[in-house]
Amino acid sequence: MSVAFDPAEKFAEYAHPERLVSTEWLAERLGEPGLVVVESDEDVLLYEIGHIPGAVKIDWHTELNDPVVRDYLSGEQFAALLGSKGIARDSTVVIYGDKNNWWAAYALWVFTLFGHEDVRLLDGGRDLWIAEGRELTTAPAEVTPVEYPVVERDDTVVRAFKEDVLAHLGKPLIDVRSPEEYSGERTTAPAYPEEGALRAGHIPTAASVPWARAAASDGTFRPRAELDAIYRDEVGLEDDDEIVAYCRIGERSSHTWFVLTHLLGFEQVRNYDGSWTEWGSAVRVPIVTGEARGELPAR
């Protein structure tokens, strides 16, 4: 049971307008049958100090990752998680969060691994909702658990592993980290904790496009023309390109994956979630330091 799409003019310019909803659209539809609103934040307690009425919380650290292996949930675990949040396979899921929807986009990407069809982002996320003075509550959502089918995760379409990236070298790569991480001055985002990588720099030939460039100052996505100017004109991406995006652990690059796939319509975009914490510690993979993209290593 899918909830009608947001017909906003701004979204119509994007390749897949059905992937976004506006704060206004959401405010008018809270509580509508078939709609589940999900908050996904960097700060694990942010939901508790106030969230959109009826929204459930999904935490990327503690709920989307396997607790032991560095991997995402299995089909069984994902089914149990979504069922417990009251999300059915045919639910319309609208995800929002802090920091320009950084973690919300990550959650959306994980939902995509399991082929959840109707999953959308709230344009502007948590900050815009609050800035507009819209309603918040601290009352936890009342959830009626439902059955979610066990669907095997598909890692072949939107996810890239290290071996895939090695084979991909020569095709477009987007490094969405900060300029300091790209050049090799540091291995972690400014003001973020060290997550452990033994080498600094970037994957040879990767273009540097910090993820937040896709966001306007109010946290909404930039209009289509501005996004085209960045990713097509500046970086040189073309329609049929196969593209891999990466960051440090795959969360910031989920945001860029969303932009390239759903807003700009590139059809073969993968997110390398191993990202720099894997690449920067792997043995004998090529690395480039400095501001230039660098040359492909001889093979």
Place this chain on the structure above:
Amino acid sequence: MDDTALPDRLAETRDDFLALEVKDRLQLLLEFSNELPELPERYADHPELLERVEECQSPVYLFVEVDDGRVHLHATAPRESPTTRGFASILVQGLDGLTPQKVLDVPADYPQSLGLGQAVSPLRVRGMTGMLARIKRQVAERGA
């Protein structure tokens, strides 16, 4: 972790966390978050005194005073960073009023003993480890 070095209040806090189910530990952390005292006014006008904790994802600043042989710890973090505020509050409540040596003796892995790895994630707990290390360094600099 060597328990003998742990100040009473920090030991109590740890026991309180460990007595709870994992899910309820978040609620306790939220309570701590709400209890973080406002910065005294004399520091509000002197942001240069406050040291930023780079290990934390959210902006959190702290400042240590040693007065009459007692440590006084001040910390501030935005309302939108409740986890970070909670970590700071645990340390403010647990360390304020202790002697410098007592603070220096707090085991560096105290944050890992609170049972928050599962509830909050080990990565986030590292922010608290960074705070504790910076507090100890400031105490040492101010003449333990």
